[in-house]
Amino acid sequence: MAVPFVLATLARRGLLRPGPPADLIRQLTALRRWGFGLAGELRQAAARDPERVAVVDERRAVTYRDLLERAGRLARALRGTVRVEPGDRVGVLCRNSAAMIETLVAVTSLGADAVLINTGLSGPQLSTVAREQQLRALIHDDEFELPKGLDGIGAARLDELINEAPPGELTPPEHAGRTIVLTSGTTGVPKGALRRTPGGFGPLCSMIDRIPLRAGDRVLIAAPLFHTWGYAGLQIALALRATVVLRRRFEPVAVSAAMVREQCTAMIAVPVMLQQLMEQVPAGRRPPLRVVAVSGSALPGGLATRFMDRYGGVLYNVYGSTEVSWASIATPADLRAAPNTAGRPPHGTRTVVLDEAGRPLPTGTVGRLFVGNEMLFDGYSNGTSRERHHGLLATGDLGHLDAAGRVFVDGREDDMIVSGGENVFPAEVENLLAGLPQIREVAVIGVPDARYGERLAAYLVPQPGEILGPEQVRDHVRRHLARFCVPRDVVFLPSLPRNATGKVLTRDLPR
Template identity: 70%
Template sequence: MFVLTTMARRGLLTPGNPVRITRQFAALGRWGFGLAGELRQAAARSPHRVAVVDEKGTVTYADLLARASRLTAALPFSPGDRVGLLRRNSASMIETLIAVTQLGADPVLINTGLSGPQLAGVIANQGLRALIHDDEFAEALPAVAEQGECVLLGETDIEKLVAGIAGARLRPPERPGRTIVLTSGTTGTPKGARRPTPGGFSPLCSIIDRIPLRAGVRVLISAPLFHTWGYAALQIALALRATIVLRRRFDAADALDTVARERCSALIGVPLMVQQIMEQPAREVPLSVTAVSGSALPGGLATRFMDRYGDILYNLYGSTEASWASIATPADLRAAPSTAGRPPHGTVVRVLDERGNPVPAGTPGRLFVGNEMLFEGYTNAGAGDTRDGLLAIGDVGHVDEAGRVFVDGRADDMIVSGGENVFPSEVENLLADLPQVREVAVIGVPDERYGQRLAAYVVAHPGAALDEDLIREHVRDHRARFCVPRDVVFLDALPRNATGKVLTRDLPRT
């Protein structure tokens, strides 16, 4: 009943051409609920609707399916091969991703911000048969070509392969391709996590029940498609037969212009993008949903954004391994701006102590998550820490009496300073509330006397009056003495990956 009710509320059960509706559900029955099936159901129901708008123009659903199918017929790979995709957000990226899965090969989504050594490590660790890349990355790839049997295919190479294919009628592969998403790799070489294929409408409905995206929505997906959240947004958009607006690179001013020009009512991004939008002059936009994920909302950003643009902000908390754990609605964020929200339908979040026992409300512990979209294990490691079918998400947090989830910090980020447990994220969020602070990162560093101590890396707004003493005084006024950072380093910008996460390994050590 939940699924049918949610689909009706979001416009997925509206009447239409009986023949097209029959073909729509037949496509799902034959191809399943992966990207290939979702594209086919959209093309069957709404073939002439614009599927993608990018810098090169527009593509209808019928054309997107035809182009992806021609590419599938042209690709010189076999089912089960792993094919890396090093591409920015574009219609071509979507075509390539779907083409590889239709073949029965496994696409490996690669962060466009990886360094050369990291990229070489991914190719070796994932055993890539090929790497399909945008031409802009060609100059950085000669050394990568030496990695075993990995074949490099640029945009021109792909065009040549497809040129000889007039059309293609495909059958579902015996083994559907499984998408592999890399973990963030902020501290080392990323790991590959195998994403499950949805078994029906329930995962979609779990999300759109809390985030009110409707069928046919025009949505700007600014989150990178290689990221778990960007990939999930693509899955949702295809299921909703949405018009997907893409830009290869994110720029806050351009994003606001694009939303207005393309009449987008939804924006999918990461918290850093919302922060950068807030640095632009306020303007009228047609947005009714802004949904973010990928990292914590810093300080009072949620409240400031909603004060300017209305109560349209939604924050999905999850991970590459767990997909999602909770979703904060505008009402949740108004009531408790630092909350990660509540578990959506079909999801369980438990807070357990070190022995695996539940803890009382308000008591910190390890966060464990259960839903039908837990990952299927790492490609070159184990399946993660589980308790009674629930997966450890890697964070320490608590749940309040109202059932709202709060993330206190990464389990491996907690430091012990002079015998006191300290979560750097707590101090980080406190400093982010200072109006002079543009961005901040707080980490633990070794200390000969106390074992560990906090170091704060601060980026101030231009012209802001800010010094080390003010930073320390602000923390001292609001937290215990052991939370005061002994090291305060001012930077022009924090080192971040393409999804906005701070690369702690690249922060200078004092």
């Protein structure tokens, strides 16, 4: 990535402010020795701002100096007592907390791979992940009951390990520990995706060039840290020497109160959290937010506009995935102009629309979305990967570009159905129904049909006190879309089944 762009971006975001020469030398030395993963980013932050509060969670506030000291003690204990070695894999089954960050830094400081485990996995899924990932150890919060035959290190034991850590020094491993993020697993058992460690300031600058996060911001990370977006938010926050505010669970009123109390200037979240904030938090209650950055799923119809009407022009929507990292970023101006857009590719990223043969498609034509940047994943931990064309990786999504270069996601490749010979995109119907004022949540999927091959089924959660009939829903779709887009099944539910990151679990919808 071009050096002038990197330097200009670092300067604009306050990362090149002058400081004591000795601190600057220690900061740069930490990055040179430990790299740009969590282990290096924490060390550079502790070298530059050791007394700055690094994390505020529900148990404690901890400075960068103390966070690094505890992570180092845990690393020595894992090496000496648990016998974790470079190349081993350590599962991390935790909710957002300072202890989870200490664990992640400790594991990767040893050159071991941290496997981020979704807290919503069932017992059988957890057993499968432990077996397939060949975990050397599993560190977990005490609230999680492990399946029979699976041993782990709970929170109480973790504190003991830190307190009883043997003396010694940590040196950078020959090969940096990687992070393995599990795919969402909304339709089956999740796969482990091998995430790359940044090789320099480029990936950070690609994000903060478009999303105006600054050095020393106070950032509430509401997205789970085991999720790609929550983990990315943590990486960015440590690089910015920010104060990270965490809560174990997302409870809208409590989260809003925490942002007001801690004077948060930024929030990292998933879209369903914004919807819950809008529904549960009084309109007059506003923390000093400059940035609300969301990712992980599409913004429901109209949510972007409603949120900015209340909180101001602070919303940024990142389209990406565990495999491609980021593909595009929508700014507040983009979302005002086209509320359903995924934005434009940031600096250093290419996002293109290709046909089945890998040829570029013209503006406005729906095709397969491919992405190229320096943070494409290294494949799945089972040895498989995603299709590539000319260095670009398939996202698994269908989409198109408009004349302004904005990206629009029309749905998953495997979600598109053929009904009576017509290609139908469930996401198009879903976005339309999400705009109905009587509807709180909606999911539209394809289901088998004896006559047409497949048909659409719509699952809707009405707003409290609202009454809506199936034929009203069909009439609304009929008035705005083609006849083959009208859902034949309309099912009303009290809520949609979602995982811990807010994605709808389509496998759990009634059929």
